[in-house]
Amino acid sequence: MQRPLPRRPGEGLTRGFPAVLSLVSAFAIWELYVRVSGISPLVLPAPSRVLDQMVLNRAILWHNTVPTVKATLAGFSLSLTVAFVFSVVLDFTPRVRRALLPIFVVSQTLPLVAIAPLVVLWFGFDLTPKILLVTLVTFFPMLVALLDGYAATDPEIEDLLRAMGASRRTVFRRARLPSAMPYFFAGLRISITYAVVAAIFAEYVGARAGLGIVILNAKNSFRPDLVLAAVVISSALTLVLFAITALLQRIFLRWRDLGDGR
Amino acid sequence: MSILEMKNVGVTLGNTAVLDDISMRVAEGEFISILGPSGAGKSTIFRLLTGALQHDRGAITCNGRPLAQNQQGFAFMPQRDALxxxxxxxxxxxxxxxxxxxxxxxxxxxxxxxxxxxxxxxxxxxxxxxxxxxxxxxxxxxxxxxxxRPVQLLDEPFGALDALTRTRMQKWFEERWRDARWTTVLVTHDVREAVALSDRIYVLSCRPACVIAEVAVPTARPRMDRAITAEAHALEAHLLDILLNQTGDQI
Structure with a gap:
């Protein structure tokens, strides 16, 4: 009866091969173009040059990656906490939901370009404005994911729990919350990618250190190779965080990976 | 003494009268079936008993006391398994x-x-x-x-199964029931299932539902592991005739 999980050792490698191949070819074409055309590295540096710069400036890059990681993780943790608390409040009190949801929607219409300098102006060059901006960007998708997840609860399961004598709280804990988990993880994977971008943008607007600052300084001194070096690190950072959420999803949503036995 | 009793119960949802006049009683250890055309409001009766819905008219008593909210007299099994x-x-x-x-x-x-x-x-x-x-x-x-719980409420528990599995399950369930004698109310639209499992059967009319027949099944148990008796066969024909001709169901 039990269906084994569809995994064989080495299968991941085989499946990942086309992605690696296309990525490597893209960089190869890029490298080739730069060498053949003789284009100035001030306009388009070759991937090899970007790599060289990363090794050369590793101390500076590392020094500036740490604050970005801090801002991302702190902001995202705050965002998750606030989104969860509000999702529970909104789920239990439809009246509050009607009052607050429009405000949250409006918060998503604010252009980050305009808001970020203001937040930096109000809260200074420390970690606080970065945390707030990351939260502003990622809070709403997480809240919507949770609310949609609660709403997707099988009504028959809720009826069953109520027939068992369960309170509204018990129904939430036993049915609505677990039902929302697939939605939560979908939202998590999207938001975590926004989080890094938001942190870097917040730094770009004003900070003492961070990948955003590296990008800003490199741009101002006409060093596209250093800009791209910072971009590589930010992409790698996003990918690592994305992989962690995917791993968490695998662990917590194990039941969804099982085949339908019927 | 009846463990569950419904007297002239009626429910109107919005502008739709769902239950018109439902009276039934269930004694301890008894197996009751509620048989009716689809959409008759069979499941509505269960929603009343589990507290998901309030009745407008009539009285429901459980062990002689009025059915209060949060009173846990019933164990409910929904139509789909809801696992x-x-x-x-x-x-x-x-x-x-x-x-x-x-x-x-x-x-x-x-x-x-x-x-x-x-x-x-x-x-x-x-x-x-x-x-x-x-x-x-x-x-x-x-x-x-x-x-x-004192009473088991089963809402078409075998309805979603294929014919063979359903028959096996009914046979298995009869054995379990003969051991345990759970007081049971079964909602079904399967005449054969009702006759095979029940002590008594209530037949509902179309919406707004009222009880149009109450039929006792005297056949000795076990019933499922023998060929169907003439008595049961006649009962099935009788019930089918009621369902087809007297429920007010127009196609």
Whole structure:
């Protein structure tokens, strides 16, 4: 009866091969173009040059990656906490939901370009404005994911729990919350990618250190190779965080990976 | 004495009269079926009993006392199994007991006693998606009866199964019932199932529903492992005639 999980050792490698191949070819074409055309590295540096710069400036890059990681993780943790608390409040009190949801929607219409300098102006060059901006960007998708997840609860399961004598709280804990988990993880994977971008943008607007600052300084001194070096690190950072959420999803949503036995 | 009694119960939802005049009683250890055309409001009766809905007219008493909110007289099995896909079978089975406030360990100990009779040994740690339809239905039934409520409410428990599995399940269920004698109310539109399992059958009319017939089934048990008797056959024909010609159902 039990269906084994569809995994064989080495299968991941085989499946990942086309992605690696296309990525490597893209960089190869890029490298080739730069060498053949003789284009100035001030306009388009070759991937090899970007790599060289990363090794050369590793101390500076590392020094500036740490604050970005801090801002991302702190902001995202705050965002998750606030989104969860509000999702529970909104789920239990439809009246509050009607009052607050429009405000949250409006918060998503604010252009980050305009808001970020203001937040930096109000809260200074420390970690606080970065945390707030990351939260502003990622809070709403997480809240919507949770609310949609609660709403997707099988009504028959809720009826069953109520027939068992369960309170509204018990129904939430036993049915609505677990039902929302697939939605939560979908939202998590999207938001975590926004989080890094938001942190870097917040730094770009004003900070003492961070990948955003590296990008800003490199741009101002006409060093596209250093800009791209910072971009590589930010992409790698996003990918690592994305992989962690995917791993968490695998662990917590194990039941969804099982085949339908019927 | 009746464990459950409904007197002239009526329900109107919005502008639709769903139940018009329902009177029925269920004695301890009795197996009652509610038979009716689809959409007659059979499930509405269960929604009244489980507190999901309030009746407008009439009276419902459980053990002689009016049915109050949050009174736990009934264990309910919904139409689809409503097993939680994220809980292992064992944790699904203990759900009702845990909601009652029993510790997980005590609930598991209690459930374990039933696993063999319900053919679920070795599947405790499986997730519902890994089980066949018949097994899921047995799990849902076990989740219901393990709560040890005075009355079991079964809403078309075998309706979603294929014909062969359904017959097997009915036979298996008759054996279980003969052992345990749970007081049971079964909602069904399957005449054969009602005649095979019940002591008495109430037939409902179309919406707004009232009871148009009450039929006792005198056939000796067990009924499922023998060829169908002439008596049962005549009863089935009689019930089918009522359903086809007297429910007011127009096609």
């Amino acid at each position: 939680m896909p994220w809980r292992r079978i064992l944790d699904n089975l203990t759900l009702g007991l845990e909601v009652q406030g029993m510790t997980r360990k005590d609930a598991r100990d209690r459930v374990m006693l039933f696993l063999h009779d319900f053919g679920l040994i070795g599947f405790e740690q499986h997730y519902p998606a890994q089980l066949s339809g018949g097994m899921r239905q047995r799990a849902a039934l076990l989740r219901t009866v393990v709560q040890a």
